[in-house]
Amino acid sequence: MQVGTAHIDARDITIAYGDFVVQRDLNFTVNRGDVFIIMGGSGCGKSTLLKVMIGLKSPTQGDVFYEGVPFWASGDDERDAMKRRFGTLFQSGALWSSMTLAENIGLALKQYTTLSDAEIRDVVNYKLMLVGLAGFEDYYPNEISGGMKKRAGLARAMALDPEILFFDEPSAGLDPISARLLDDLILELRDSLGTTVVVVTHELASIFAIGNNSVFLDADAKTQLATGDPKALRESHPNEIVRAFLTRGVPEANAA
Amino acid sequence: MNAALTCTTAPDNTLAVALAGDWLLGNALPGIEPVLENLRKSPAPAGIAFDTAELGDWDTVLVARLVSIRRDAEANGIAIDESGLPEGARQLLGLAFAVKEREGARRSARDIGVFEGIGEKTLRVVARSRDLLAFLGELVLSFGRLFRGKATYLRSDLVQYVQEAGAEALPIVSLISFLIGMIFAFVGVMQLENFGAGIYTADLVAVAMVREMAPIMTAIIMAGRTGAAYAAQIGTMKVNEEVDALTTLGMDPVDFLVTPRVIALIIMLPMLTLYGSLMGILGGTFVGLSMLDVSLVQYATQTVNSVGLNSLLGGLFKAVVYGSLVAIAGCQQGLACGNSAMAVGESTTRAVVMGIVLIVVSASILTVIYINLGI
Numbered sequence: 001m002q003v004g005t006a007h008i009d010a011r012d013i014t015i016a017y018g019d020f021v022v023q024r025d026l027n028f029t030v031n032r033g034d035v036f037i038i039m040g041g042s043g044c045g046k047s048t049l050l051k052v053m054i055g056l057k058s059p060t061q062g063d064v065f066y067e068g069v070p071f072w073a074s075g076d077d078e079r080d081a082m083k084r085r086f087g088t089l090f091q092s093g094a095l096w097s098s099m100t101l102a103e104n105i106g107l108a109l110k111q112y113t114t115l116s117d118a119e120i121r122d123v124v125n126y127k128l129m130l131v132g133l134a135g136f137e138d139y140y141p142n143e144i145s146g147g148m149k150k151r152a153g154l155a156r157a158m159a160l161d162p163e164i165l166f167f168d169e170p171s172a173g174l175d176p177i178s179a180r181l182l183d184d185l186i187l188e189l190r191d192s193l194g195t196t197v198v199v200v201t202h203e204l205a206s207i208f209a210i211g212n213n214s215v216f217l218d219a220d221a222k223t224q225l226a227t228g229d230p231k232a233l234r235e236s237h238p239n240e241i242v243r244a245f246l247t248r249g250v251p252e253a254n255a256a
Numbered sequence: 257m258n259a260a261l262t263c264t265t266a267p268d269n270t271l272a273v274a275l276a277g278d279w280l281l282g283n284a285l286p287g288i289e290p291v292l293e294n295l296r297k298s299p300a301p302a303g304i305a306f307d308t309a310e311l312g313d314w315d316t317v318l319v320a321r322l323v324s325i326r327r328d329a330e331a332n333g334i335a336i337d338e339s340g341l342p343e344g345a346r347q348l349l350g351l352a353f354a355v356k357e358r359e360g361a362r363r364s365a366r367d368i369g370v371f372e373g374i375g376e377k378t379l380r381v382v383a384r385s386r387d388l389l390a391f392l393g394e395l396v397l398s399f400g401r402l403f404r405g406k407a408t409y410l411r412s413d414l415v416q417y418v419q420e421a422g423a424e425a426l427p428i429v430s431l432i433s434f435l436i437g438m439i440f441a442f443v444g445v446m447q448l449e450n451f452g453a454g455i456y457t458a459d460l461v462a463v464a465m466v467r468e469m470a471p472i473m474t475a476i477i478m479a480g481r482t483g484a485a486y487a488a489q490i491g492t493m494k495v496n497e498e499v500d501a502l503t504t505l506g507m508d509p510v511d512f513l514v515t516p517r518v519i520a521l522i523i524m525l526p527m528l529t530l531y532g533s534l535m536g537i538l539g540g541t542f543v544g545l546s547m548l549d550v551s552l553v554q555y556a557t558q559t560v561n562s563v564g565l566n567s568l569l570g571g572l573f574k575a576v577v578y579g580s581l582v583a584i585a586g587c588q589q590g591l592a593c594g595n596s597a598m599a600v601g602e603s604t605t606r607a608v609v610m611g612i613v614l615i616v617v618s619a620s621i622l623t624v625i626y627i628n629l630g631i
Contacts, residue, residue, distance in 0.1 A: 054504045080506035088504045094497035098489075108505050111408050156501075 007032040007196045008053070008164070012062035015048050021222055022048050026062070028215045028227045035190055035197045035210045037230060040217035041245065046200045047091075047168055049217065053198065054166055055083050066164075084112060087157030088166040093149035095141035101128065101152050102137035108159045127155040131185065147178040154185070165189070167199040171206050183209050204248060208234075216242050260310075261286045263294050270337075271301040273325075276310030279318035288321050295332055304329055306340035319348045326353070391510075391588040395518065398510045408507050409516045417520035421482045425528060428481065429474055433465070433532035436473055437539025440464050444540075445547045454548045458555050459562035461540030466563050466571045470532040471525075472619055475578030478525060479611030483586035486517050487607035490590025491600040499591070514587040518580055525579030526572045533571065570631045574622055578615050585611040 008030035015022045022045035030036040038046045051057040053064050055071065064071040066082055074082065095104050105124045109115055115123065121137075128134055131151040141149055150170065157165055167186070171179035183206050190197050201207060207214070207230050216226040216233065218241060226233050226242045234246035243249070259277040266272050271294050279285060294301060304325070322345065329336045338346050368376070444457035490513055493499050499509050537559060544555050589607035593599050 051500075056500050056503060083504055083506040086504060088501070090497040090501060092497055094501040096493070096498050096501070097496065107410075108507075111505075111507065160505075 005032050006030070007034070007067065008036075008198070009065040009068070010053070010062070011065065013049070013052060013059045013064070014061035015045060015052055015057070016060045021060075023217055023222055023224070024061075025223050026215070026217075028224065030196060030198060030213065032196055033190060033194055034213045035186065035199065037207050037211035037214035038198065038200045038217065039202055039207060039214055039230070039245070041202065041219055044217045044219035046202075046217055050166060050168055050198070050200045054086055054088050055079060084108075084160060085163045086166060087160065087162035087164070089150065089153045089157045089168065089170060091168045091172055093141070093146075093153035095149055095152055095156065097141050100138050100140055101133070101144075101155075104141070104152065105156045105159050108156075112160060123159070124155075127158055128152070130158070130189075131155045132181075147174050150174065150178075150182065151185075154182075158189070161193070162195065164196045164198065167197070167201070169201055170199060171201060171203045176205075179203070179206065180209075186210055204246065207246070216245070259283055259285045261288065261290065263290045265294070265301065266305075269299065269302045271295070271304045272307055273304060274307040274310065275318070276312075278312040279314040279321075281315055281317045283317075285317065285321075288325055291325055292328055295328055295334060300332060300334060303335040303337055305337045308340055308342060311342065314342070314345065316348065319345055319352070322349055323352050387592060388584075388588055391591070392584070394510045395514060395584065398508065398515045401508075401511060402515055409512050414516040414520060417517050418524055420485070421478065421520050422524035422527060425478065425481060425524075426531070428477055429528050429532050430535050432473055432477060433470060433535035434539040436469055437461055437465055437536030437541075438543050440469070440536070441540035441543035441547075445543065449548075454544075455550055455554065455558055457540065457544050457548065458558035461544070462537055462559045462563045463567060465536035465540070466533045467567045468571075468619075468623075470529045470536055471571050471574040471578055472615060474525060474528045474532045474575065475582060475615045476612055478521065478528070478579070479582045479585070479608055479615065482521065483582040483611040484604050484608050486583065486586030487590040487593070487604045488600055490514075490587055491593030491603045494591065494593045495595055495597070495600060509591065514583075514591070517587055518583040521579040521583040522576055525582070526575040529571060529575035566631045570626055574619070577618055577622065581614040581618060582611045585614055 006029050010026055010028050013026040014024040015026075026049065038049055040046050048057060052059045053071075058072055063073055066085075069078075069082070071079060071082060095101070096107070099107070102121070102124045105127055106120045109120045109123060113120075124137060125134070128136060131154050133148060133151055133155065136144065136148070136152070141152070144152065150173075165186075170182050170186070174182065186197055186199070187210055189195055197210075199206070199210070211230045214227065214230045214233070215224050217223075218225045225239050226237050228237075230246060233242055237243055237246075259279045260275075262274045262276075264272045264274070271291070273291055291304075295304075322341070326336055326349065338349065341349070440461045441457055444460040445454055448454050448456050448460070490499070493513070499513070502509050502512055541552070541555055541559070544550065545552060548555075586607045589603040589610065593603040
């Protein structure tokens with residue numbers, strides 16, 4: 001598949017918890033090979049949108065289309081098959097605490113491939129090397145640091161060579177250097193594997209370093225205010241709030 | 257120096273509030289009621305001014321009081337003159353009012369009447385029962401997948417659950433069953449000796465243990481031990497997003513986390529029950545031999561003759577039912593757990609309570625069924 005063609009299409013998505021609408025009328029397109037940023041202030045529903053995209057929460061309206069195939073309108077089996085083409089890195093890493101790193105990464109391989117145990121071990125070793133954790137195969141998640149957990153989580157997300165990688169606040173809780181290294185890793189993976197990347201974050205440094213497309217959610221308007229390249233949005237988006245967010249400034253409306 | 261607050265009304269009808277002494281957290285402080293009373297007087301004061309010439313040390317407790325005064329004054333449309341306050345306090349006060357309170361964010365504590373409370377509780381029970389039924393449905397589907405060879409779980413997990421629920425529970429099951437057997441034997445000996453029928457203590461202990469006590473006691477032990485552990489394990493995984501991580505890989509959490517645990521208890525509870533029955537009979541024998549004038553052979557023969565295959569299988573079937581109920585209560589509460597450390601504790605408690613309630617209710621139902629079937 002060619003880089004630049006539409007990969008994920010969100011159409012008319014409305015998300016609500018009970019009667020409480022979090023976001024409505026979301027429409028955006030993620031192209032193949034994009035690093036797509038979902039950004040916005042705290043509590044605007046970024047992570048909830050991510051949950052809708054990876055199948056953890058159903059939207060009250062609208063659907064996400066992957067290569068034109070509706071995600072939520074599909075049956076359970078098709079949806080499970082689609083999910084297997086995603087990899088997700090959760091905010092806390094969410095490694096299965098009762099398993100070693102090797103077992104964490106190997107689980108999906110064991111379930112969904114016909115590889116032998118030795119072959120799985122090789123793949124696991126390689127994935128851990130990619131994220132800089134060679135030699136930590138037999139450690140349990142509670143024996144390694146927060147940054148290492150994130151990287152191990154990334155190795156697990158990449159276990160099945162997914163077409164799309166989702167990241168929930170990858171730099172949260174990381175020191176600036178680790179955050180930077182993770183950003184670099186994301187870009188390298190995108191470039192070498194052609195993976196489409198969707199990142200939920202509000203770290204401006206990350207947004208500009210890796211993002212080439214984005215959607216901006218606003219908590220007050222309860223909908224998206226902008227989509228497009230974050231750098232272009234910073235320069236010339238007509239909406240004050242969007243520019244202020246991206247320049248770490250105070251919107252003039254509030255400052256008055 | 258003690259904190260003090262005095263109100264005086266100036267000739268131009270402004271209220272002068274004089275603050276004196278140390279206004280510090282932990283000190284005894286005067287209330288602001290005098291100020292509020294003055295604000296409500298009619299005619300209302302034209303404004304409020306502060307005099308802090310005598311004010312000593314102060315911290316945020318002073319600012320918190322000032323916030324209350326200012327809020328009240330603003331509500332009554334009375335101008336407030338902050339120039340008399342120390343510079344820092346003025347800034348802190350400004351900061352507190354810089355961001356407008358978000359509309360609708362404040363939750364007002366509402367008085368709930370008795371009937372409303374009962375209604376809400378009832379609705380909650382209904383909702384919980386519906387959740388439990390939905391969970392049962394999912395579990396049935398999961399077992400369906402298991403038998404079609406489509407379910408995903410780790411065999412090593414099952415082995416571990418079997419070990420945790422089985423072998424590691426032996427000491428506690430031994431102790432409790434042995435003591436229960438002894439208690440039954442004591443009661444039996446005391447009562448039956450009166451009729452010269454002391455030997456029937458053997459029947460009493462054997463029948464009670466095999467049919468009723470061993471299944472129910474073992475199940476209650478397992479509800480407190482394993483059911484609670486299941487709820488806590490799965491609940492913690494939920495809080496940690498580990499369950500979400502399974503779901504996003506297309507693995508069903510029920511297949512992966514619940515089914516092997518249910519199977520482990522369905523296998524292990526009958527075995528533990530069998531073992532518990534033996535321990536109970538052993539305890540009874542111990543008491544019987546020491547208090548009755550019978551030989552071991554007599555007692556053993558009496559015991560063997562009293563327990564038929566029906567009683568034994570009936571007891572084991574009960575154990576299967578209780579085992580699945582304990583596992584279901586634990587796992588359902590674990591998966592229904594909220595997103596905080598508190599929630600894990602709550603779902604663990606609820607798992608044990610629900611497990612025991614389910615055990616006792618099903619025990620009554622099964623007993624009635626058994627009687628009608630003549631088992």
